[in-house]
Amino acid sequence: MDLGLAGKTALITGGSAGIGLACAKMLAGEGVAVAIAARDPARLAATAASLRVHFVTADLSKAEDVLRTAHEAEQALGRIDILINCAGSAMGGPFLEVADAAYLDAWNLKLLGYIRMTRAVVPGMIARRDGRIVNIVGGAGRYPNASFLTGSTSNAALLNFTRGLSKELASYNVRINAISPGSTETERSERQLKSRIAPGQTLEEARAARLAQIPLQRMTQPEEIASMAALIVSDRMASMTGAEVLIDGGVMPSV
Numbered sequence: 001m002d003l004g005l006a007g008k009t010a011l012i013t014g015g016s017a018g019i020g021l022a023c024a025k026m027l028a029g030e031g032v033a034v035a036i037a038a039r040d041p042a043r044l045a046a047t048a049a050s051l052r053v054h055f056v057t058a059d060l061s062k063a064e065d066v067l068r069t070a071h072e073a074e075q076a077l078g079r080i081d082i083l084i085n086c087a088g089s090a091m092g093g094p095f096l097e098v099a100d101a102a103y104l105d106a107w108n109l110k111l112l113g114y115i116r117m118t119r120a121v122v123p124g125m126i127a128r129r130d131g132r133i134v135n136i137v138g139g140a141g142r143y144p145n146a147s148f149l150t151g152s153t154s155n156a157a158l159l160n161f162t163r164g165l166s167k168e169l170a171s172y173n174v175r176i177n178a179i180s181p182g183s184t185e186t187e188r189s190e191r192q193l194k195s196r197i198a199p200g201q202t203l204e205e206a207r208a209a210r211l212a213q214i215p216l217q218r219m220t221q222p223e224e225i226a227s228m229a230a231l232i233v234s235d236r237m238a239s240m241t242g243a244e245v246l247i248d249g250g251v252m253p254s255v
């Protein structure tokens, strides 16, 4: 399917690993000029070189870094047609053991990070009457569990944000949608698995237990999320805005 994306430009936060990296590869492969942003400068530079994309080193939990990233990406690309908000990470744990700092870290990076970046790039999109934003959210936004409330509260708020902004932006032909991955095979999910191994359980047993909870019996691959993101930001989906697509192996049927 020709997505007609060649010649567009995209900023992808968290583009040096996992889902963000898969999105960067996918869009670059479609002929989109891409800029990726993350913290680790060595990994970012190596990724950017291998994909032949631009990069901005930034800690997107900080408001000033978000603004600088939007500015530098715009300078490098000329304009930002597509924003994929993907940089996120949250420390989970038993409710009584998770202190305010873990919530604030998670909210600053993912919730405020996505909101701030959207606010930074949207004026240009409005002026051009064209823009496409995808927020990578997460199934826990709708179906939380007690051991990951730091992340799920961000996700729930981001669904609200996406829904709340969509009609306002629609009047300027700017579309904003969410993709909610379930357990997706990335560094982050591997870290989470290791941190949640039950006493006496091996890593392999923990892996098998996680898989057993997924009806399709497979971890989602980052490329599946990237494929959906590419489709959503293309004109093939020109009428789609204010929507959430869940890709989770059937864990939470949402029809």
Ligand SMILES: NC(=O)c1ccc[n+]([C@@H]2O[C@H](COP(=O)([O-])OP(=O)(O)OC[C@H]3O[C@@H](n4cnc5c(N)ncnc54)[C@H](OP(=O)(O)O)[C@@H]3O)[C@@H](O)[C@H]2O)c1
Binding pocket: 013, 014, 015, 016, 017, 018, 019, 020, 037, 038, 039, 040, 041, 043, 058, 059, 060, 061, 086, 087, 088, 089, 109, 110, 136, 137, 138, 139, 151, 180, 181, 182, 183, 184, 185, 186, 187, 188, 189
């Ligand atoms: N994997 C899953 O199972 C899953 C499920 C549901 C939702 N999600 C969501 O999908 C998104 C991506 O997850 P992932 O699994 O692909 O994560 P990942 O493999 O850990 O990659 C995270 C990316 O974000 C960057 N990043 C992290 N903290 C940052 C910060 N403070 N400032 C700038 N960049 C930062 C990382 O680079 P640096 O570390 O170098 O900064 C990396 O490029 C997240 O929002 C996550 O909540 C993932």
